[in-house]
Amino acid sequence: MNTLQTLFSLWEDTGFHNANWGNIGMIIVGMILLFLSIRYSIKPLLLIPLSVGIVLGNIPFFHEAAYHIGIYQDGSVLNYLFLGVLKGIYPALIFLGLGAMTDLSPLISNPKLMLLGAAAQIGIFATFLGAMVFGFPMPESAAIAIIGAADGNTAIFLTSQVANTLGTSGEGMAVQSLIGPIAIAAYLYMALVPVIQPPIMKLLTTKKERLIRMKPSRTVSRFEKILFPLLGLLLTAFVAPASLPLLGMFFFGNILKESGLTKQLATTASTIMIDIVVILIGFTVGASTQADVFLKWQSLLIFILGAVAFMVATAGGVVFAKVMNLFLKKENRINPLVGAAGVAAIPDSAKVAHEMGIKEDPTNHLINHAMAPNIAGLIGSAITAGLLLGFLF
Amino acid sequence: MKMMSITFDFTLIDNYSIIITVAGFCIVLATLSLSVCFFTQLHSLLDIMAKRKLKKQGSATHDDTQKVVMTGEENAAIATALYLFFSELHDEEKYVMTIRKVSRTYSPWNSKIYGIWNTMKHW
Known part of the structure; x- marks a missing residue:
């Protein structure tokens, strides 16, 4: 594998390459909920973990990768x-x-x-x-x-x-x-x-x-x-x-x-x-x-x-x-x-x-x-x- | 966003779902009603038992006229007083006076000699 291929493979793994509008939209929703819960103290005990979870769950990743990270992927930490x-x-x-x-x-x-x-x-x-x-x-x-x-x-x-x-x-x-x-x-x-x-x-x-x-x-x-x-x-x-x-x-x-x-x-x-x-x-x-x-x-x-x-x-x-x-x-x-x-x-x-x-x-x-x-x-x-x-x- | 054809069809409600709805609601209502009856009667039953026990012991029975009726506010005041007492939140001084000596190391930044006011006097 030459250097170019290695770099391309790395690029394929990044969130920038795998991002879609859905993910970005959900990350924005998570950020808004986080802002509301911190700024206006709306149910912070519930909304802060929830909104951080929304952001984290929507970080785009390479689904075909050998390692499992998504919540719906068997064996990943989030899945457990x-x-x-x-x-x-x-x-x-x-x-x-x-x-x-x-x-x-x-x-x-x-x-x-x-x-x-x-x-x-x-x-x-x-x-x-x-x-x-x-x-x-x-x-x-x-x-x-x-x-x-x-x-x-x-x-x-x-x-x-x-x-x-x-x-x-x-x-x-x-x-x-x-x-x-x-x-x-x-x-x-x-x-x-x-x-x-x-x-x-x-x-x-x-x-x-x-x-x-x-x-x-x-x-x-x-x-x-x-x-x-x-x-x-x-x-x-x-x-x-x-x-x-x-x-x-x-x-x-x-x-x-x-x-x-x-x-x-x-x-x-x-x-x-x-x-x-x-x-x-x-x-x-x-x-x-x-x-x-x-x-x-x-x-x-x-x-x-x-x-x-x-x-x-x-x-x-x-x-x-x-x-x-x-x-x-x-x-x-x-x-x-x-x-x-x-x-x-x-x-x-x-x-x-x-x-x-x-x-x-x-x-x-x-x-x-x-x-x-x-x-x-x-x-x-x-x-x-x-x-x-x-x-x- | 995946598109979905939203249907609105009352015929989708079959007999079984109506049975679930009616029977389910009635069962919840009946279960909680049964609890209401039981716990309403339980209080009266406990009252009767307490009276009998007192009679057996030869003590004066407590009838309704002797019952202490307290308002919620009185209850709250007593509860707060007990809470404060048990949490030891009432004032209790140690009666030991100490003078804590605070030692400060010398620094030209807090020196009176080099203070800004001293400089200003010369102006």
């Missing part, structure tokens, strides 16, 4: 890290951490708020049918619909099980790998909760309803706190066994916390472990947006359907709270703003409900009440994911 997403390992670990950091007292003290979390699931099921109308096969429709939960982990888990590789669905239709667009959409809507939810909440409620003061929560005993995750685990596992990797881990984490005897395990799960997993999941999901896989018309449609699912879920929670008020005594009435927290975006949607309540009446603190449907939404969406998985296989 991506296994945690593909096999649903990271979402399960994040649920463990969430369980270890979540106080279920608001839910136990006012169990009827759990129904709001169930009502918000209407967004997922409505979008499931909506996606089918647009020609998506059933497994893909289920994966797209779960974006309505506004919980990236549940979305990644279900997508990893039903739409993560090229294959065929039960009806013989081609199923594509949708993890990239679905995860990005779910995380994006998680970040946009304070932007998307308030107009819907305002539209569906009157000023009088927004001023409703809810009864203070009662004190919850330690016995109840330990019993709840245990019974929750048994009940949900028996109803939807497919949701066990998520809910099993969530309730396990909560038992670690509430037992009071495994403080260091609960602390590790809710701090160091969850931080490591967030780095890995954010980064690898970002890197999975390789232009040739991500830049398709379906991705745009997924973003639109995901937004619709999230908006319907928010509206479902608010409207159901209003319906519940028709049957409740005056002193037990629910502030409908709390209903919007029925989506699984913990704790963002609860914070939004609280902030909207504060805007109307600075002394009306809704955060504690809003956490109840928020946790119920997380549990409900995991059950929904399990049910969809059960129906599809």
Whole structure:
């Protein structure tokens, strides 16, 4: 091989030679997201790993090279890290951490708020049918619909099980790998909760309803706190066994916390472990947006359907709270703003409900009440994911 | 960007998908409703059990009139006080006074002799 050939071969390996407009476009998108997250502090813990992942995943490289570097190339480092997403390992670990950091007292003290979390699931099921109308096969429709939960982990888990590789669905239709667009959409809507939810909440409620003061929560005993995750685990596992990797881990984490005897395990799960997993999941999901896989018309449609699912879920929670008020005594009435927290975006949607309540009446603190449907939404969406998985296989 | 023909066809919704939607939503609602019923009753049950235990021990039973009702604000104030106490964030001085001697090595840059004000006096 002469010098010229060696130099040409080196040139072929560089990103400059292999670059295409798709890669460059995605790198710009990654840079913009990185800028927004750093400059305006928009969900930095999530968006910084994600945006750096987008940039890294779109560095053009020579696909035919003997060494493997791409996230979709078997045996590459990124591919191994991506296994945690593909096999649903990271979402399960994040649920463990969430369980270890979540106080279920608001839910136990006012169990009827759990129904709001169930009502918000209407967004997922409505979008499931909506996606089918647009020609998506059933497994893909289920994966797209779960974006309505506004919980990236549940979305990644279900997508990893039903739409993560090229294959065929039960009806013989081609199923594509949708993890990239679905995860990005779910995380994006998680970040946009304070932007998307308030107009819907305002539209569906009157000023009088927004001023409703809810009864203070009662004190919850330690016995109840330990019993709840245990019974929750048994009940949900028996109803939807497919949701066990998520809910099993969530309730396990909560038992670690509430037992009071495994403080260091609960602390590790809710701090160091969850931080490591967030780095890995954010980064690898970002890197999975390789232009040739991500830049398709379906991705745009997924973003639109995901937004619709999230908006319907928010509206479902608010409207159901209003319906519940028709049957409740005056002193037990629910502030409908709390209903919007029925989506699984913990704790963002609860914070939004609280902030909207504060805007109307600075002394009306809704955060504690809003956490109840928020946790119920997380549990409900995991059950929904399990049910969809059960129906599809 | 790869082009795709976007279809919009309601006939793509078959019976099975409708069953999934209706049954799925009903199951989620039923599961969480069951939890609501259970945990609402559990609280009453625990109350009754606590009363019985107190009766057995011969202590005065606590009826609803004796129940301490606290608002969320009171709860929050007590919780904050306990948190501050256990985190030892309250003021506690050591009562030991020390004078830390800071030694500075000589440098013409911080010298009073060569200071700029001294120079200005001569102007």
